[in-house]
Amino acid sequence: MPEELPHPSLAEIRIERVLHALADPVRLHMVRELATLSEGVACGSIELPISKSTRTHHLRTLREAGVVSVRPSGTARITSLRRDDLDALYPGLLEGILNAPH
Amino acid sequence: MPEELPHPSLAEIRIERVLHALADPVRLHMVRELATLSEGVACGSIELPISKSTRTHHLRTLREAGVVSVRPSGTARITSLRRDDLDALYPGLLEGILNAPH
DNA sequence: CTCGTAGTTTGATGCATCTCGTACTACGAT
DNA sequence: ATCGTAGTACGAGATGCATCAAACTACGAG
Numbered sequence A, B: 001m002p003e004e005l006p007h008p009s010l011a012e013i014r015i016e017r018v019l020h021a022l023a024d025p026v027r028l029h030m031v032r033e034l035a036t037l038s039e040g041v042a043c044g045s046i047e048l049p050i051s052k053s054t055r056t057h058h059l060r061t062l063r064e065a066g067v068v069s070v071r072p073s074g075t076a077r078i079t080s081l082r083r084d085d086l087d088a089l090y091p092g093l094l095e096g097i098l099n100a101p102h
Numbered sequence C: 001c002t003c004g005t006a007g008t009t010t011g012a013t014g015c016a017t018c019t020c021g022t023a024c025t026a027c028g029a030t
Numbered sequence D: 001a002t003c004g005t006a007g008t009a010c011g012a013g014a015t016g017c018a019t020c021a022a023a024c025t026a027c028g029a030g
Helices: A014-024 A025-035 A052-065 A085-090 A093-097 B015-022 B023-034 B053-065 B082-090 B091-098
Strands: A068-073 A076-081 B067-072 B074-083
Touching: A014 A025, A014 A068, A014 B015, A014 B023, A014 B053, A025 A052, A025 A068, A025 A076, A025 A093, A025 B015, A052 A068, A085 A093, A093 B091, B015 B023, B015 B053, B023 B053, B023 B067, B023 B091, B053 B067, B053 B074, B082 B091
Parallel strands: none
Antiparallel strands: A068 A076, B067 B074
């Protein structure tokens, strides 16, 4: 019933877009936060010194690259890391990035 | 004695820059080519439909990010992948990217 | 010394992206 | 129905980046 947002399928995910999505400091921070949670979280609860619209922009970039999935839940949107999909496509990549010195 | 080019040390390499360097299709192709060789290679021998100056620009981006090292040898410059350094900093990352569907 | 080769530097152009404020939509609570 | 909350959409401004051509440097060969 709530509007579904478009996500790339496994086959549609391209490594260049994933890397570009992860290359931004703000988005990398978001991903690191998401990685510490087993469940998804509302986008707004990730603390960041940026405006709402900038947050939306980055979340969209991550979603369109296939890094996160977003599921509407009431007035909020639950964002979660597509860890299984990324691990299936690029084994080792996510771990390598998350273990990097912050 | 030929002019040395500046390379970031291990401690200076930042994950955002590495990811940004790898996010470009041209540079990713360069890295894939370099990964197939055990030894370094002259930059020009990587076949690409781009101009000389564009090639230089991308090589510089890769070098400054810490992805490749460049060593002058006569009139040529031998470029090689900093595989050991990247593996030490981000274990799994390079493998995950190189094994990705082209 | 002269020439050709390999690569860099500079400057310009066009496109992408990061950022924001404002206006808008969707949903829940009162 | 009204209000507040969570987030999106739309411009707009500034910066960054990919690309090229042209001029330049550095080295080796002859």
